[in-house]
Structure formats: C-alpha cells, structure tokens
Amino acid sequence: MSKKQTWFVMIVLAVALVACLAVDLMLPSYHIAVTVIKKAAVYALVAVSMNLLNGFTGLFSLGQAGFMLLGAYAYGVLTIPVDKRAGVYQYFDGGAIHFSIPEIFSNVLGDTVGTTVGMLAALLVGGILAALVAYLIGLPVLRLKSDYLAIATLGFAEILRAFFQWNALGPITNGSNLLKSYPTFSHATPYVVLAGVMIAFIVLLIRSTYGRAFKAIRDDEVAAEAMGINLSRHKRLAFVISSFFAGIGGGMMAMYMGTIAAAPFKSTLTYEILLIVVIGGIGSITGSVLASFLYIFSSEWLLRGLDSGTFLGINAPDLFKNGFRMAVFSIIIMVIVLFFRRGLMGDKELPDIPNMIRGVGRRKKEARK
Amino acid sequence: MQEILPYLINGISVGGQYALIAIGYTLVYGILRLINFAHGDVFMVAGLIMVYATTAMPMYLALPLVLVVTVLLGFLIERVAYKPLRSAPRMSLMISAIGVSYLIQNLAFYITGGVPQPVTNPIPWISENVELFGQSTKRVTLVTPVLTILLVVALVYLINHTKIGMAMRAAAKDFETAQLMGIKINAVISMTFVIGSFLAAVGAMLYFTNYPSVSITSGGMPGLKAFVAAVFGGIGSIPGAVVGAFVIGLCEEIIKGLGYTTFSDAFTFALLIVVLCVRPTGLFGEKVTDKV
Numbered sequence: 001m002s003k004k005q006t007w008f009v010m011i012v013l014a015v016a017l018v019a020c021l022a023v024d025l026m027l028p029s030y031h032i033a034v035t036v037i038k039k040a041a042v043y044a045l046v047a048v049s050m051n052l053l054n055g056f057t058g059l060f061s062l063g064q065a066g067f068m069l070l071g072a073y074a075y076g077v078l079t080i081p082v083d084k085r086a087g088v089y090q091y092f093d094g095g096a097i098h099f100s101i102p103e104i105f106s107n108v109l110g111d112t113v114g115t116t117v118g119m120l121a122a123l124l125v126g127g128i129l130a131a132l133v134a135y136l137i138g139l140p141v142l143r144l145k146s147d148y149l150a151i152a153t154l155g156f157a158e159i160l161r162a163f164f165q166w167n168a169l170g171p172i173t174n175g176s177n178l179l180k181s182y183p184t185f186s187h188a189t190p191y192v193v194l195a196g197v198m199i200a201f202i203v204l205l206i207r208s209t210y211g212r213a214f215k216a217i218r219d220d221e222v223a224a225e226a227m228g229i230n231l232s233r234h235k236r237l238a239f240v241i242s243s244f245f246a247g248i249g250g251g252m253m254a255m256y257m258g259t260i261a262a263a264p265f266k267s268t269l270t271y272e273i274l275l276i277v278v279i280g281g282i283g284s285i286t287g288s289v290l291a292s293f294l295y296i297f298s299s300e301w302l303l304r305g306l307d308s309g310t311f312l313g314i315n316a317p318d319l320f321k322n323g324f325r326m327a328v329f330s331i332i333i334m335v336i337v338l339f340f341r342r343g344l345m346g347d348k349e350l351p352d353i354p355n356m357i358r359g360v361g362r363r364k365k366e367a368r369k
Numbered sequence: 370m371q372e373i374l375p376y377l378i379n380g381i382s383v384g385g386q387y388a389l390i391a392i393g394y395t396l397v398y399g400i401l402r403l404i405n406f407a408h409g410d411v412f413m414v415a416g417l418i419m420v421y422a423t424t425a426m427p428m429y430l431a432l433p434l435v436l437v438v439t440v441l442l443g444f445l446i447e448r449v450a451y452k453p454l455r456s457a458p459r460m461s462l463m464i465s466a467i468g469v470s471y472l473i474q475n476l477a478f479y480i481t482g483g484v485p486q487p488v489t490n491p492i493p494w495i496s497e498n499v500e501l502f503g504q505s506t507k508r509v510t511l512v513t514p515v516l517t518i519l520l521v522v523a524l525v526y527l528i529n530h531t532k533i534g535m536a537m538r539a540a541a542k543d544f545e546t547a548q549l550m551g552i553k554i555n556a557v558i559s560m561t562f563v564i565g566s567f568l569a570a571v572g573a574m575l576y577f578t579n580y581p582s583v584s585i586t587s588g589g590m591p592g593l594k595a596f597v598a599a600v601f602g603g604i605g606s607i608p609g610a611v612v613g614a615f616v617i618g619l620c621e622e623i624i625k626g627l628g629y630t631t632f633s634d635a636f637t638f639a640l641l642i643v644v645l646c647v648r649p650t651g652l653f654g655e656k657v658t659d660k661v
Contacts, residue, residue, distance in 0.1 A: 060460055140646040146459060147404050151596065152645055155638030158593075162635035267589070268474075271467050278464050323479035330472040337468045338453055341461055 005351035012350060013196075020192045029186040036293075036300050037188040041195040042252045044292035047276045048199050048285050049245035054274070055283035056206055057238040058218030060150045062270050063137070066157025067243040069265035070133055071126035071250030073164060076179035076260040077172060078122040084181040089174055096171035101125075102183055119183055123194075123251040130247025131240045133160075138239045142232065154267055164262045179260040191252060198245055203285055205241065214238050275333050281343030286350040291343070299329060375506065376626035377619065382510035382575075384618025385517035389572030390595035391602075391610040392524065393443075393565025399541040399605035400561055403462050407446055407469040409592015410477075411566055415439040415573035416583040417477060420486045428492060436570050443566025444559055452555065477585040485584035488577050496578050513575050520568060521611050528607070533560055541605060590634060594621075597641040603651030612652065 023033050046064060053059050078101045080088055089095035101122045106114025141152045167175045185191060205211055213234050216224040225231050254260045276295050280287030303325045336343065348356060390412055397405045418438050422431035450469045454462050490496050495509040528534035536557045539547040548554050576591065577583055595610075598617045602609025617640070621633045644651060 054460075060463065140642060144645055144649065147402075147463060148600075148645055148649065150463065151404060151593075151600070152642050154593070155597070155641050159635040159638050162631050166631050268471075268586075271471055274464065274467060275471065278468075282460075321479075322482060323475065326475040327472075327479040330468070330475045334450065334465075334468050334472055337461070337465050338450065341457065 005354065008354055009350050017189075017192070017196075020189050024187045024189050029188075032301055034188045036297050038191045038256045039300065040293040040296035041188070041191040042249055042256055043273065043276060043296055044289040045195040045198050045252065046246055046249035047273050047280065047288040047292050048202055049242045049249060050273050051277050051280075051282065051285065051288045052202055052206070052214075052245075053238055053242040054277060056211065056218060057214040057235065058221075059142070059235060059238065060146050061153040061239065061242075062150045062267065062274070063134075063153030063157045063243075064246050064273055065265045065267060065269040066153075066160040067130040067134060067246035068250030068253060068269070069157070069160055069164060069262060070130040071123070071247030072254035072260050072265070073173060073179070074126035074129045074247070075119075075122045075251035075254045076182050078125060079119060079182040080179065081181065081183075088179060088181055089171070091177060092170045092174065095174070115183055119185075119255075120194075123248050126251040127244045127247040130250070131244035134240045134243030135236065138236045142235045142239060154270070157265075157267065157270065161262045161265060176262070179254075180258065182254070184255040184258060191256070194252060195249075198248060199285065199289065202241075202245060206285070210234070210237065275337075279333065279336055279343050281345040281347060283347040284343070284345035284349060286348070286353075287343055287345030290345065294344075299325065303328065373623070373626055376622040378506055378510055380619035380622035381615065382513045382579075382618070383622060384615035385513035386572045386576040387591065387595045387598050387618050388517050388611045388614035389520065389568045389575075390591060391598040391614045392521070392607060393569050394596045395599040395602070395604055395607060395610040396537075396561040396565050398599065400537065400544070400558060401451065401462070402459060403451065403466060404596065405565075406463070406466040406592075407450075407473060408565065408569060409588035409590075409595070410470045410473040411439060411443055411446070411588070412569045412573050412576075412592060413583065413585065413588025414442060414473060414477065415566075415570040416488075416577040416587060417481065417486060419574055419577060420488055420583055423492070424489070432492070432574065435574065436567060439570035439573075440563050440566045443562040443569075447559055447562040452558075474585050481585065483585070485582035485587075487582045488580060490578075492574065492578060495575070507579065509575055509578050516571070516575070517611070520571065521607065524564065524568075525607060527564075533557070537561060594634075594637050597637050600641060601644050601651055603653035606651070606653040609651055609653035 020037060023031075023037060027033055046068060050061075050064050053061050077097060081100050081103060082098060085098070085100075086094040100118075102115040102118030105118035105121065108114060109117060137153070137156050141149060141156065144152055163169065164173045165176045166173075169175070170177075173179075206214070213224070213229045216227065216229055217231060217234055221231060250265075257264070276291045277288050279295065280289070280291030390408065393408050393411075394405060397403060397408070415435055415438075419431070419435045422434050425431070426434075446469055450465045451462060454465055495507070495512050497508050498505050499508050499511065528537060536547070536552045537560065539550065539552055540554060540557045544554065547557075577587075580587070594617055595614060598613035599610040600613070601616065602611070602613030604610075617637055620636060620640070624630075624633045624636055
C-alpha cells in the first residue's frame with residue numbers, strides 16, 4: 001500500500017467515524033438514521049465473517065444464522081439483570097442462572113465502566129461459544145465438498161434452532177419465549193466501533209500468511225495441498241474464526257433488536273447475508289461493508305415509501321402496498337446476481353478505490369479521443 | 370400397535386408427498402449439479418395457486434391450471450435464472466438459486482399481503498374421512514402413496530424407454546459429451562424442470578389439503594426435507610429419492626408420535642449429516658471422483 005493509499009484509507013475511516021458521532025450527537029436515539037447505522041454495522045460484521053469463509057477460503061457455508069443464534073442467546077442469558085430474571089423466566093421459576101456478567105463487573109469497576117465491560121465480555125463469551133460449536137461441527141462437516149457442505153451447515157443451523165426452542169432447556173434459553181430486559185447500547189457509535197474493530201481483525205488475518213493460505217485453498221485445493229498447506233487445519237481455522245465473528249455479530253444483533261427469540265435466526269437470515277456478500281463482491285471486505293450499509297439503508301429507509309403508498313411523490317396505494325419494497329429489492333438482487341456477478345467491488349478493497357476512479361476517468365478520456 | 374398405527378399411516382402419506390418433491394431435486398442435481406433451492410418455493414407457489422384457483426373456478430378447471438402454471442414457473446426459472454450461468458462457477462449458480470427463492474417468497478408476500486391463505490377443502494373427494502384398520506383418516510393419506518408410486522413408475526418408464534429419457538441420462542452422465550452427440554442440452558434441462566415442477570405441483574395439492582393454510586414460508590421445510598431425502602437415497606437416483614422420502618416421512622411421524630415434535634425437523638438434518646459423513650453417495654448413489 002502506497003503512502004497516498006494509506007492516507008486515503010485513514011481519511012475515509014475518520015470521516016465515517018465523525019459522521020457517525022455527529023448523527024449520535026444531533027439525532028435522538030430512536031431516529032431512523034441511528035437504527036439504520038446500528039443494523040448495518042451488525043450486518044457488515046456478519047457479512048464480512050461470511051465473506052472470510054465463502055469468498056476467501058472458498059467454503060460455501062450456510063450456517064451463519066446458527067452461529068449468530070448462539071452469540072445472541074449467550075449475550076442475552078449472561079446479561080439479564082438478576083432482579084429482572086424472575087419476570088423474564090416467568091415460566092421457568094426465574095431460570096437456572098442467577099448471575100449477570102455486567103453486574104459482577106459493575107461491583108468491581110463502578111456502574112458505567114463495569115456494565116460496558118460486562119457487556120463486551122458477554123459478547124466475547126458468545127463468540128467463543130460459537131467458535132467452540134463450530135469446531136465440533138467442523139469435524140464431520142468440513143470433509144464435505146461445495147454444495148454438500150452448504151446443505152450440512154444449513155442443517156446444523158436448523159438443529160441448533162430446534163434445541164434453543166426446546167422446553168427442557170427452558171431454564172437457560174427460556175424455551176420458545178422471548179429473552180428481554182438485557183442492557184443494550186442506545187447510540188450508534190458503539191456498534192460502528194465494535195464492528196470496525198472486529199472487521200479490522202479479519203482484515204489483518206486475511207493479510208497474514210493464514211489469509212494467503214486460505215486464498216490458495218480457494219483457488220485450487222489440490223495445488224494448495226501440493227504446496228504443503230494443511231487443508232483440513234486451515235479449513236477448520238477459517239470456519240472457527242468466521243463463526244467466532246458471526247457469534248459476536250449475533251450478540252450485537254441481540255443488542256440491536258432488544259429481544260431475543262429463535263425465530264429471526266432462520267435460514268432466511270443466512271440467505272440475506274449471503275446476498276449482501278454477493279452484492280458487495282465475493283472476496284472484498286470493503287464490498288461487504290458497503291453493501292451492508294446500502295442494503296440496510298435502502299430497505300429500512302430509502303425504499304420505505306414502496307410499502308406505504310407514496311414513493312418519489314407518486315401516490316399509488318394499490319401498487320405500493322406492504323411487501324412491494326422487498327419484491328423490488330429481490331428483483332434488483334437477481335439482476336446483480338445474473339448480470340453483475342462481480343458485485344460492487346469485485347475483489348478490490350478500499351485502498352484500490354482512488355485507482356479505480358482514476359481508471360474510469362482515463363477510460364472516459366480515451367473514449368472521448 | 371393401535372397407538373402407533375395412525376403415525377405410520379401418516380408417515381407413509383407424508384413420505385409420498387416428500388418423494389414427489391424430492392424427484393425434482395434429484396433430477397436437476399443429476400444434470401446441473403445444482404441444489405435448486407427455489408424448488409421448495411415452487412412447491413409453495415403451487416399450493417397458493419391451488420388455494421386461489423379452487424375458490425375461483427370449478428375443480429376440473431382449477432387443478433389442471435395449477436399444474437400448468439407451476440410447470441411454466443419451473444420452466445421460466447430455469448430459462449431466466451440458471452441458463453445464463455451455464456459456464457459460471459457452481460457457486461454462482463447456487464447463489465442464483467437462493468436469489469430466486471428469495472424473490473419468489475417476497476413476490477408471494479406482496480401478492481398475499483403476508484397473510485397465510487386458508488385452505489378450505491379445495492378437493493372435497495380426497496379430504497373425506499375413511500376407515501382404515503379401525504382408524505379414521507382422510508382419504509388423501511391413502512391416495513398419496515398410490516399416486517406417488519404410479520407417477521414414479523411412469524417417470525422411470527419415461528427415463529428408461531423414451532428418447533428424451535435417454536437424452537436426460539446422457540446429459541446426467543456427461544454434460545459436454547452429450548452436447549457433442551447432438552443432444553439439445555437446453556431442451557433436456559428444461560424438460561427436467563418441467564417434470565420436477567409437475568410432480569411438485571401434484572405433491573403440493575396433496576400436501577396442503579392436510580394443512581389449514583399456505584403461507585409464504587410453507588415451502589421451505591418440506592423442500593429442505595425432500596432434498597435430504599434425495600441425498601439420503603443417493604442424489605441423482607430416482608428410486609433412491611423415493612425410498613429416502615418414505616424413510617424420512619416415517620421417522621418424522623414416529624418422532625412426533627413419541628412426543629418430540631420440536632426435534633422432528635432437527636432429526637431430518639441429523640440424518641443428513643450422518644449420511645453425508647458415513648456414505649456421502651447415499652443409498653443408491655454412484656461414486657464420483659474428483660478430476661484434477
């Protein structure tokens with residue numbers, strides 16, 4: 001990366017952070033902009049974690065929703081305040097767990113700092129849990145090839161979901177009832193910073209020797225093995241790390257949603273994230289992040305009017321009724337999947353953007369000649 | 370025995386319905402090596418059309434209409450979403466399939482307004498109660514296995530003894546060589562989608578008579594289970610898919626009978642994972658080796 005590129009990246013990241021802070025300072029926390037940024041940050045993290053697996057290692061896995069479920073539940077179960085547990089677990093005698101990590105930390109570190117540290121610790125536990133489960137699942141599943149791997153991971157996610165709805169585990173998971181009343185961040189900046197730090201870790205991983213090995217496996221398994229790359233070890237590593245970040249993303253999703261149930265973590269969620277990865281470009285971290293923000297921004301905000309009668313000043317309640325937004329959206333996605341298979345960024349990253357813009361300019365100039 | 374009998378009868382019936390869907394997966398996978406994620410949604414659409422058509426017109430018009438529209442849908446999906454990606458990597462094809470599934474569900478949401486459409490006795494004759502071994506059951510539970518077997522026999526005949534069947538087998542064996550031998554590969558692929566959608570439509574008509582309503586996600590689970598059935602039986606093999614579907618239908622109903630309803634779905638996937646790990650080619654599948 002040249003000096004110019006480093007500056008460019010720094011400036012872009014700084015501008016993004018300042019913009020996010022400004023939104024937090026100027027708008028109330030229930031404003032749609034705050035919601036969009038929160039949700040998009042969570043989706044960006046999960047999309048990048050999926051990209052690490054599908055785009056960089058070439059393992060087509062569809063288990064993301066399952067690992068997010070683990071992270072979300074771990075976060076909820078560990079952070080509900082003790083005095084609210086009786087209300088939340090009303091059908092299970094107040095549940096089996098009688099401590100709350102944020103409260104333990106706030107006894108030691110004081111209220112504000114302690115709660116935050118406790119929340120982060122709970123997120124981390126969620127990530128580790130997801131990683132552990134991924135390790136176990138990976139033992140049999142990672143031996144499978146392409147589409148079999150996809151369907152087996154999808155299956156595991158469904159099995160996990162069934163377990164979390166099982167009444168026998170109710171004292172911990174609250175069965176098919178909601179988990180709620182746990183602490184959340186109400187501003188957007190914590191989400192952006194958290195997701196940003198996690199994504200930075202993934203970027204560092206991809207630029208390391210491990211990342212190179214992952215790419216080698218993606219491009220040609222047989223050749224990679226011949227070069228001395230331990231296939232099963234690296235695949236397992238990618239799977240476990242990706243699941244770790246999906247778990248943390250799941251915990252953040254729980255924060256964003258305010259309540260946890262098993263229902264939103266269906267395979268539809270995985271599909272949605274996969275489509276975000278595709279829109280951004282399979283194999284581009286920047287693309288996944290950009291696509292998440294674009295996707296959430298347009299589906300939650302920009303195209304809202306398509307659902308509620310008026311769009312771009314056109315008032316047609318019969319056409320623009322509930323569901324039209326997602327119908328239009330999925331048509332756009334199909335167009336991208338079919339005709340712009342490289343997505344927004346292809347395999348380019350943030351530092352390449354100045355060159356890409358310059359390249360377009362040059363081509364235009366040549367065309368004019 | 371008296372207690373478990375209704376579950377066994379139901380299991381065979383559900384198995385028959387899964388079998389009809391599973392054939393669609395197995396045929397397409399055999400030729401394109403693609404898990405057609407949209408197949409479950411085609412099944413759901415067939416259910417929706419049945420609900421709409423049977424309320425709007427007499428049955429002798431409505432049922433053929435369901436078949437025709439579903440077949441058209443399957444044909445169109447292949448032409449629009451899969452044909453342009455013939456030379457693309459397999460991952461793109463699978464992503465396209467997921468995209469189609471997403472599109473169909475969202476369109477269905479728009480059309481139905483997100484409200485599950487009630488199934489009100491669309492085909493009266495098969496919803497009537499009959500006595501079987503002292504148990505009262507709907508006639509559809511008896512009709513399903515018989516109809517399934519008949520359709521499968523017809524399909525096996527088609528594949529083994531007709532020209533288009535021979536072309537399908539050739540395409541499944543070796544896509545490119547089949548093309549070189551003058552087989553119109555696009556026609557063959559369209560044919561597999563037509564057959565698959567036709568059977569899914571029949572399956573949907575039988576399946577949804579047992580349910581109070583059709584919602585936009587009703588296709589997902591039966592679709593995935595039918596896919597598991599196809600893998601269990603050895604993907605690409607029609608008898609395999611049928612046997613697998615009956616096994617899964619039976620196991621599922623028995624698990625429900627034992628009181629573990631939450632796990633009836635999970636069991637199917639557990640079975641899938643065990644099969645994939647122990648015998649990835651399934652019961653009747655052929656061994657495939659990687660070419661470098």
